[in-house]
Amino acid sequence: RCSSHLTDGSWLLSLVTVATVALTRWSHRHVLDLAAFSREDFATMLELSARFRAIPMGGQRRIPALQGRLVTTLFFEPSTRTRSSFELAARRLSADVQSFSPASSALSKGESLLDTARTYVAMGSDVLVVRHGCSGVPALLARDLEQVGCKVAVLNGGDGLHSHPSQALLDLFTLARYFNAEAPGLEALQGRRIVIVGDLLHSRVARSNLWALTACGADVVLCGPESLLPQGFEQFVSAPPPGQELDPVAQRGSLRLERDLDRALEGADAVMTLRLQKERMRAHLITSLDAYHRRYGLSHERLQSCGKTVPVLHPGPVNRGVELSGELLDDSRVSLVEEQVRNGIPVRMALLYLMAATEDG
Numbered sequence: 001r002c003s004s005h006l007t008d009g010s011w012l013l014s015l016v017t018v019a020t021v022a023l024t025r026w027s028h029r030h031v032l033d034l035a036a037f038s039r040e041d042f043a044t045m046l047e048l049s050a051r052f053r054a055i056p057m058g059g060q061r062r063i064p065a066l067q068g069r070l071v072t073t074l075f076f077e078p079s080t081r082t083r084s085s086f087e088l089a090a091r092r093l094s095a096d097v098q099s100f101s102p103a104s105s106a107l108s109k110g111e112s113l114l115d116t117a118r119t120y121v122a123m124g125s126d127v128l129v130v131r132h133g134c135s136g137v138p139a140l141l142a143r144d145l146e147q148v149g150c151k152v153a154v155l156n157g158g159d160g161l162h163s164h165p166s167q168a169l170l171d172l173f174t175l176a177r178y179f180n181a182e183a184p185g186l187e188a189l190q191g192r193r194i195v196i197v198g199d200l201l202h203s204r205v206a207r208s209n210l211w212a213l214t215a216c217g218a219d220v221v222l223c224g225p226e227s228l229l230p231q232g233f234e235q236f237v238s239a240p241p242p243g244q245e246l247d248p249v250a251q252r253g254s255l256r257l258e259r260d261l262d263r264a265l266e267g268a269d270a271v272m273t274l275r276l277q278k279e280r281m282r283a284h285l286i287t288s289l290d291a292y293h294r295r296y297g298l299s300h301e302r303l304q305s306c307g308k309t310v311p312v313l314h315p316g317p318v319n320r321g322v323e324l325s326g327e328l329l330d331d332s333r334v335s336l337v338e339e340q341v342r343n344g345i346p347v348r349m350a351l352l353y354l355m356a357a358t359e360d361g
C-alpha cells in the first residue's frame with residue numbers, strides 16, 4: 001500500500017521497509033490497554049514512530065499510506081490534544097476523518113452507544129478512536145461490535161481511570177528520544193529510573209505508563225500523598241488485569257512507592273508529573289493547592305534533589321503553579337511538555353497505520 005505511492009526522499013526506503021516488517025509482526029486488532037503489549041510490540045511502536053517522525057512534513061504534505069481508509073473519533077469526554085492529534089495523524093496518512101460530538105448527536109434522542117458506533121461502521125469507518133468517562137467502555141464496544149460482525153478496529157483514546165495507550169506510547173517515545181535520539185528503542189529505556197508524581201489514583205495516563213515503562217525495563221518510583229496514591233499501588237503490574245490470563249512480558253522493571261518527593265527524586269533519570277484531576281475527585285483529597293505544591297510540586301530548586309539535570313514530562317492539561325512551577329514548564333531545556341505534544345503525531349500515525357493498513361482492516 002505504502003510502497004506503490006511514495007516516490008521521493010531518503011527517509012522513504014527505511015520507512016517502507018520498517019512499516020512492512022512492522023505490519024507482519026503486529027497482532028492486535030484493537031488497542032485497548034498496554035497490559036496486552038509485549039516488548040516486541042513496544043519496540044515496533046518506537047521504531048515506526050521514529051520513522052514517521054523523520055518524514056519531512058512541511059506544508060500540506062501527506063503520505064498515502066491510508067488512502068481510502070476512514071478514521072472516526074468518538075469522544076464522549078473533552079479533549080484538547082488527543083483528538084486533534086489523532087485527526088492530524090490520520091490526515092497525514094491520507095485517511096478520511098470523521099468526528100463525533102455527543103452534544104449534537106442522536107445520543108440525546110436515546111440512541112445507544114453501540115448503535116451510534118454501528119452507524120459510523122456502516123459509513124465505512126475502519127478505526128474508531130473512542131474516549132469515554134467510564135473505564136471499560138472502549139473494550140465493551142470492541143466486544144459488542146465483534147459480536148455483531150463489524151470489522152472495525154477500536155482504539156482507546158482514554159477511558160475513565162483505566163487506560164490511555166496513545167498518551168503512554170508518546171511518553172515512552174519522548175523519553176526514549178531524550179535518552180538516545182539516534183536510537184530511541186528499548187535499550188534507551190532499560191534500567192532508567194523514572195519518577196511519577198501526583199494524582200496517580202485518577203490517572204489513566206499513569207496506569208498505561210506503568211505497563212509501558214516496566215515492560216521496557218525502566219524502574220519506576222511512584223510519589224504522592226496517600227489520598228492520591230493509595231498503599232498497594234506499587235503492586236499494580238504484578239498480575240495481568242482481569243480478563244487477561246498471561247503477562248506478555250517475562251521480566252518487568254521494578255515499581256517502588258516513596259512518599260517524600262526529595263527522596264523519590266534521588267538518582268532519577270526523568271520525572272513525570274500528573275494533573276490533579278479535580279473533575280474526578282469526589283471528596284477533598286488535598287488540603288490546599290499551595291500545600292500540595294509545596295510538598296509535591298516541581299520547580300528548578302526541587303529538581304536539584306535529582307543530583308543532575310533531568311527532563312520533566314506532563315501529559316497536559318497543566319495546572320500551572322500546582323504540579324509544576326510556570327518557570328519550569330516554560331524552560332525548554334528541562335520541560336518536554338511541548339515535545340510530548342509534537343511526538344504525539346508520529347506515535348498516533350504509527351498506531352493508526354498498524355491498525356488500518358492491512359487489507360482486512
Ligand code: ASP
Pocket residue numbers: 158164167204205274275277315316317
Ligand atoms: N489528558 C490526559 C487524559 O485525558 C491527562 C489529564 O487529563 O490530566 O487522561
